[in-house]
Amino acid sequence: xxxxxxxVVMEVLWRSAPRSAEEILAxxxxxxxxxEGTVKSLLNRLLKKKxxxxxxxxxxxxxxxxxxxxxxxxxxxxxLLDRLFGGRVAPLVAHFSEQRKLTKxxxxxxxxxxxxxxxxxx
Amino acid sequence: xxxxxxxVVMEVLWRSAPRSAEEILAxxxxxxxxxEGTVKSLLNRLLKKKxxxxxxxxxxxxxxxxxxxxxxxxxxxxxLLDRLFGGRVAPLVAHFSEQRKLTKxxxxxxxxxxxxxxxxxx
DNA sequence: GCTCATCGATTACACATGTAAACATGATGT
DNA sequence: ACATCATGTTTACATGTGTAATCGATGAGC
Numbered sequence: 001x002x003x004x005x006x007x008v009v010m011e012v013l014w015r016s017a018p019r020s021a022e023e024i025l026a027x028x029x030x031x032x033x034x035x036e037g038t039v040k041s042l043l044n045r046l047l048k049k050k051x052x053x054x055x056x057x058x059x060x061x062x063x064x065x066x067x068x069x070x071x072x073x074x075x076x077x078x079x080l081l082d083r084l085f086g087g088r089v090a091p092l093v094a095h096f097s098e099q100r101k102l103t104k105x106x107x108x109x110x111x112x113x114x115x116x117x118x119x120x121x122x
Numbered sequence: 123x124x125x126x127x128x129x130v131v132m133e134v135l136w137r138s139a140p141r142s143a144e145e146i147l148a149x150x151x152x153x154x155x156x157x158e159g160t161v162k163s164l165l166n167r168l169l170k171k172k173x174x175x176x177x178x179x180x181x182x183x184x185x186x187x188x189x190x191x192x193x194x195x196x197x198x199x200x201x202l203l204d205r206l207f208g209g210r211v212a213p214l215v216a217h218f219s220e221q222r223k224l225t226k227x228x229x230x231x232x233x234x235x236x237x238x239x240x241x242x243x244x
Numbered sequence: 245g246c247t248c249a250t251c252g253a254t255t256a257c258a259c260a261t262g263t264a265a266a267c268a269t270g271a272t273g274t
Numbered sequence: 275a276c277a278t279c280a281t282g283t284t285t286a287c288a289t290g291t292g293t294a295a296t297c298g299a300t301g302a303g304c
Binding site: 007080081083109110111117 | 214
Binding site for chain 2: 290291292293294295296300301302
């Protein structure tokens with residue numbers, strides 16, 4: 001699958017695409033301390049993995065995601081959930097609850113969510 | 123940190139410890155197709171990482187976890203949550219909800235959980 | 245005491261990953 | 275047309291990981 005460093009590049013493209021390597025570097029170079037070559041390498045690996053595509057734009061390429069963020073998020077979350085929580089969501093939430101890591105906002109949103117589920121499935 | 127293959131060994135020890143390498147192999151060997159040497163290597167890496175300890179028992183060693191499962195679970199979950207959901211729990215649950223991956227049991231438990239939170243914080 | 249079976253420790257090796265330098269090539273200014 | 279610059283491609287290299295074979299020590303049976 002796609003690695004953590006690669007995912008950083010993907011996040012940039014998911015926010016907005018197509019983008020040139022230079023633009024990607026500009027956006028990510030600050031947070032990560034990456035050189036140009038690093039971003040180029042990552043882009044090439046992503047191309048090889050068919051996670052992004054590149055279209056020529058004059059001298060350079062513009063990159064766009066092929067792998068949808070939704071899919072990546074789902075794969076990652078499901079894998080974690082399966083490995084650590086027997087594939088079930090409630091135990092995960094319970095875990096964060098025990099760690100007091102639920103914000104008031106989380107709680108409000110969860111409540112909201114559950115209500116909506118009620119409405120949907122009468 | 124501790125890798126996925128290593129975590130498989132840890133799970134065995136978290137279920138019950140101390141255990142000999144042989145016992146660990148017996149328990150994981152079926153599911154994973156691991157040879158003896160593989161388990162030994164993983165145990166050694168875990169020792170080096172201070173994730174387990176070993177106490178002599180005659181000719182062999184008995185291994186026990188040093189890293190608590192709670193800690194491992196928390197690190198892994200938090201890292202995923204931060205990277206993919208802005209560090210917040212509700213969006214993760216929403217994600218699974220959209221994917222229709224909330225079981226009835228999940229929903230019931232979440233509801234329960236929220237009620238308990240109400241009681242706790244008056 | 246010598247030999248063999250058992251364990252753990254060491255070493256191996258291919259592939260992934262993070263990080264980047266070196267190289268190639270085509271566009272550009274002069 | 276030529277040198278230079280900007281871009282992408284190839285190669286590099288250390289470290290981590292999955293998977294194991296081999297080496298070495300140590301206790302057990304003869």
